[in-house]
Amino acid sequence: MLFNSFTFLIFLPIVFLLYWFVFQKNLKFQNAFLLLASYVFYGWWDWRFLGLIIASSAIDFWCGLKMSTDDGQQSTADLNQFEIEKGLTTDNRPLKTENWFTGRKRYLAISLIFNLGILAFFKYFNFFIDSAADFILLLGFQPHISTLNLILPVGISFYTFQTLSYSIDVYKGKLKPTKDPIAFFTFVAFFPQLVAGPIERASNLLPQFFKKREFEYQKGSDGMKLILWGLFKKMVIADNCALVVNPIFENYQTASGLELIMGAILFAFQIYGDFSGYSDIAIGVAKLFGFDLMTNFRTPYFSRDIAEFWRRWHISLSTWFRDYLYIPLGGSRVIKAKAIRNIFIVFLVSGFWHGANWTFIVWGGIHAALFIPIFLIGKNRTHLHEGSHLIPSFKEALKMVSTFTLVCIAWVFFRADSVGDAWGYLGGLFKNPLLPRNFAWLGYDIRIALILFLGLEWIGRFQFNWLGRLEGKWYRYPVYLFTGFLIVFWGVFTEAKEFIYFQF
Incomplete structure (x- = not known):
């Protein structure tokens, strides 16, 4: 459903009136109605893809709960640097170092694999197949590779990043997982920003589903x-x-x-x-x-300058990559060579996020090339x-x-x-x-x-x-x-x- 369509012109007032005049007295009913309206809004384009957003919501909701209830030994994610160096937990038991298949990390891994997996399949599968075919042809061989007739689900890049930020923040202890599935599913599918953002953080949007809402003129x-x-x-x-x-x-x-x-x-x-x-x-x-x-x-x-441009353009995406990719890579608190590497990675991945075409990767590379000189002379925050x-x-x-x-x-x-x-x-x-x-x-x-x-x-x-x-x-x-x-x-x-x- 498009914001600039006659259908939405009818849809919005109906949802608004029911939301405020029928469901206002009960917060859970209000959230459930918003969830239903959001699924109608998204399913209006193609109801078959509702299964993906429901599955993504369910996986991340479950992973969040499991990360909070895992009763194994404390992991490095829960300890300060002194405890890690001593090799002991806070109650003096030997420290159990997590890998990707034990403890809370396994549930973060499940969330990452599922969300990035469906994104890679629907958005990038044919791109990688075509690129492989071109490379084989360049070597002088005739490739016999078939692509799939895939339809890109609308908004998949946005809602997968939104749910991923929830899982990552829960894992890092920055956010307590919710036990209310209706609130969480509505947070993921909230129809105003579902299709093209802003890419909301759970720490900002999710708590708003637990507060009683009164209409403010x-x-x-x-x-x-x-x-x-x-x-x-x-x-x-x-x-x-x-x-x-x-x-x-x-x-x-x-x-x-x-x-x-x-x-x-x-x-x-x-x-x-x-x-x-x-x-x-x-x-x-x-x-x-x-x-x-x-x-x-x-x-x-x-x-x-370009640095200021990226503080003003698509802020929800640029800050997402800053917090979940650039800083974990070391950000600018590393030697210059690694900082330049980190900048290139973020811009190239940002370009690739936009679409399965080399044009977007080149676009990201150009912005990296424009940003790095400003960074090197220390003018990126002027x-x-x-x-x-x-x-x-x-x-x-x-x-x-x-x-x-x-x-x-x-x-x-x-x-x-x-x-x-x-x-x-x-x-x-x-x-x-x-x-x-x-x-x-x-x-x-x-x-x-x-x-x-x-x-x-x-x-x-x-x-x-x-x-x-x-x-x-x-x-x-x-x-x-x-x-x-x-x-x-x-x-x-x-x-x-x-x-x-x-x-x-």
Whole structure:
């Protein structure tokens, strides 16, 4: 079910009314109803894949319980460094060192193997088969390998990472496992953020299912503003950009240099409007039901270097890889060579997370190559705060433009069908830089909308949602109505456009 579809327009108010007026008095019934609504929301796409999300939830719920009830000897996970060095437990018994097949680790291993296994099978099986076939062909042999006709379950990359974070945090002792299956299953399948995030941590979202929820007008009002702005980003910015971007990338061989430049720039706005628009709607819908989700974007295209960009872009994923991959690898608290290795691993894995194509791996490699020089000179944490001036200095503006240009170049690899197409696209920038004979491919509406969008994003960069700045202002309702008017008259309604990150 799509947020920008007529079906969801009917689904949301029905669920909202039943949630607050029928099930409000009993928290367990409220959670159970949310779980049912979430399964209907997900099953609307293809009910057969409900089995995967239910199985993933059941495995991790069981593993969490087993990790808390395992009564074997204390393991290294429970001891401080002094006890480990002495080789004794806290009650002076010999220390039993865990391996992956004993104690609590076995249940963490089960969780990792199951979740990463279904992700690898559905998302990467054919990629590895095709890559192996290409390698065999390169050696001069004729491969006889068949791929499978697999359908990628929507949202699998998101909910597997969400459940994995729960298992890892329980294993590390950062989180107590829940004994309430309804609350846990609802945490995994919570429909506002199920399909494309934000990737929530159990420590933030799961406790909210145990607290009595009363409807708060202010939270509901904030939610509606986020939904409105998210729909503007998606339907006015992203979908209109797509009408220009798709033909340019599909016919890049015959496009002029200026068209290729505009195609790359507009794709940057397309993917940002599309993905951050989804996140805004998800966070807004969650607020309507009394939940707070983490911020996923903070005006990333105003970043002054690549490090700042990654603190502002897809925050829930970048922080997930920081906490569960980068830091366990040693982070930056190791020698420079290992720190560089860790950075490359995180960016390459982040690229590969997005899809089974070498284009995403190259995209991740480009960002690693851009990040490492900043890291080596110790400037990766220079821009931790927004500039306080309404108009940026020339130096700041130059940094923003430079960073945005580098990001756009990397986006070409992200958008292209193959690495060869990406190189061909970039090479075409210098072949024919003349103006196109006809500017019809870029209408006035989208130009005005982009200028308006950038201005509003800049004004509201200190807040999660610029519409929040209007609170208490007499003209707020005309602005809300005008935003809705723009969605109706500038939005793309020819068909419900899927969100880009549904494919990941």
